[in-house]
Amino acid sequence: MGWKQLAVSVRAQWKWWVCALLLFASTINYMDRMTLASVSKRIIDEFSLTKANYGTVEQYFGYAFACGSIVFGLIVDRVGARWLYPLVLLFWSIAGLLTGFAGGDGAVGNALAAIWRPFEGVMGAGSAFGSLLLCRTMLGLFEAGHWPCALQTTQRLLEPKDWALGNSILQSGTSIGAIITPLFVGAMLTSAKGSWRWPFVLIGAVGLLWVVAWIVTMRGRSLAAPAAPEQVKIPWTKSLGSVLADHRFWLLIVVVSCINGTWNIFRVWLPLVFQDPSGLAFTEAQTLGRILPGYYIMTDVGCLIAGAATVWLHRRGSTVLNSRRIVFTVCALVMMLGMFVPGLSRGQWMIPGLSAQQAATGVMMLVAAGSLGVFPCYYSFTQELSKQHMGLVTGILSFFAWVVPSSLQRPLGAHIDRTGSYDIAFQVGAWPAIVAAVLLWIFWDWRYKSDQP
Numbered sequence: 139m140g141w142k143q144l145a146v147s148v149r150a151q152w153k154w155w156v157c158a159l160l161l162f163a164s165t166i167n168y169m170d171r172m173t174l175a176s177v178s179k180r181i182i183d184e185f186s187l188t189k190a191n192y193g194t195v196e197q198y199f200g201y202a203f204a205c206g207s208i209v210f211g212l213i214v215d216r217v218g219a220r221w222l223y224p225l226v227l228l229f230w231s232i233a234g235l236l237t238g239f240a241g242g243d244g245a246v247g248n249a250l251a252a253i254w255r256p257f258e259g260v261m262g263a264g265s266a267f268g269s270l271l272l273c274r275t276m277l278g279l280f281e282a283g284h285w286p287c288a289l290q291t292t293q294r295l296l297e298p299k300d301w302a303l304g305n306s307i308l309q310s311g312t313s314i315g316a317i318i319t320p321l322f323v324g325a326m327l328t329s330a331k332g333s334w335r336w337p338f339v340l341i342g343a344v345g346l347l348w349v350v351a352w353i354v355t356m357r358g359r360s361l362a363a364p365a366a367p368e369q370v371k372i373p374w375t376k377s378l379g380s381v382l383a384d385h386r387f388w389l390l391i392v393v394v395s396c397i398n399g400t401w402n403i404f405r406v407w408l409p410l411v412f413q414d415p416s417g418l419a420f421t422e423a424q425t426l427g428r429i430l431p432g433y434y435i436m437t438d439v440g441c442l443i444a445g446a447a448t449v450w451l452h453r454r455g456s457t458v459l460n461s462r463r464i465v466f467t468v469c470a471l472v473m474m475l476g477m478f479v480p481g482l483s484r485g486q487w488m489i490p491g492l493s494a495q496q497a498a499t500g501v502m503m504l505v506a507a508g509s510l511g512v513f514p515c516y517y518s519f520t521q522e523l524s525k526q527h528m529g530l531v532t533g534i535l536s537f538f539a540w541v542v543p544s545s546l547q548r549p550l551g552a553h554i555d556r557t558g559s560y561d562i563a564f565q566v567g568a569w570p571a572i573v574a575a576v577l578l579w580i581f582w583d584w585r586y587k588s589d590q591p
Contacts, residue, residue: 174237403546
């Protein structure tokens with residue numbers, strides 16, 4: 139092998155090593171996010187929180203994520219991902235790590251309480267809740283920087299023919315994180331009070347190691363945008379204006395609010411539903427060691443099946459658009475099965491050969507597959523909106539994707555406090571996706587039809 143061939147080989151290997159780092163970043167991102175849900179029951183009990191308090195924490199996480207989606211989408215277009223990426227990961231790792239000290243008696247816990255103290259009168263909440271709220275809000279803000287940085291990296295690092303593969307590697311990290319987090323957390327929990335704190339600390343520390351690995355890997359390398367003098371640069375304001383004039387953009391705001399709403403309602407409340415005596419009454423060990431990992435494995439299975447199904451339908455004569463809408467609709471119908479879970483868990487409906495607990499859990503696994511299966515179709519719709527400034531467009535869509543469902547978290551928690559029942563979470567989660575599917579069938583291409591003679 140000559141020197142030139144060796145250089146090309148090293149360059150190729152370096153690119154895929156960077157893609158591996160992106161996978162690990164997605165994994166860490168979701169582990170930091172999922173750790174709170176995995177130990178939510180312990181934190182609620184130890185801090186004497188209401189379900190409304192817990193919903194408020196998740197609500198502000200979502201609001202911060204929404205704002206960060208736009209902020210970091212704009213920043214990465216201007217400064218690039220090489221240095222912004224490790225900075226956002228550093229700060230979200232610190233926020234995740236500090237969550238392990240929230241409400242504690244040590245120096246760090248006292249410092250968090252002191253930072254929160256000026257807000258106590260406004261929020262009407264003590265330092266334990268306030269410290270937790272502060273850490274999770276900062277986590278949401280900086281976690282939002284992951285996607286614009288990662289997507290810009292794959293765009294500039296890889297050739298167009300390899301973008302899909304690079305992005306699939308990137309996306310797979312979220313499923314890995316969702317699957318292994320309950321296993322990791324469950325292995326660290328003991329009967330000792332406060333054992334829930336260590337997963338936050340260790341996962342945050344892993345993020346700090348990632349920052350070091352990124353800096354070493356990128357030393358002497360560049361992620362600058364390739365020169366393209368023949369390409370006409372469109373100002374982002376003009377590009378955004380054309381997108382805002384497209385009715386499909388506003389339709390997708392509704393669609394992503396619906397599907398992300400269901401996804402986040404289940405992400406936040408299912409760990410409590412699985413463990414609560416008024417829910418499915420699994421033990422903590424069963425929930426973290428088997429049920430939650432199985433649920434997120436099924437989300438990944440559903441995502442892969444949905445992507446393959448759109449290709450299968452198209453090869454058999456369906457248009458690309460209708461293939462997406464058919465798969466989206468089937469997934470939405472599967473998600474509607476969630477409304478029957480409360481009745482199945484109480485034995486009001488029966489599935490022959492299964493206990494009430496087994497039937498409810500089995501249906502939830504089907505719901506899991508549908509809840510992520512809608513997303514590949516949604517991403518395909520967004521890619522039709524703009525050829526340039528997709529970071530900004532997806533950032534705006536992400537803003538609504540988080541603001542709208544996050545606003546439901548506190549009211550849901552307050553309702554659960556009043557009634558002691560989680561039924562409302564299943565009802566709220568069952569319907570939005572089918573509404574989105576109907577809207578996609580009616581409105582996606584209505585303008586083009588009206589233009590036909």
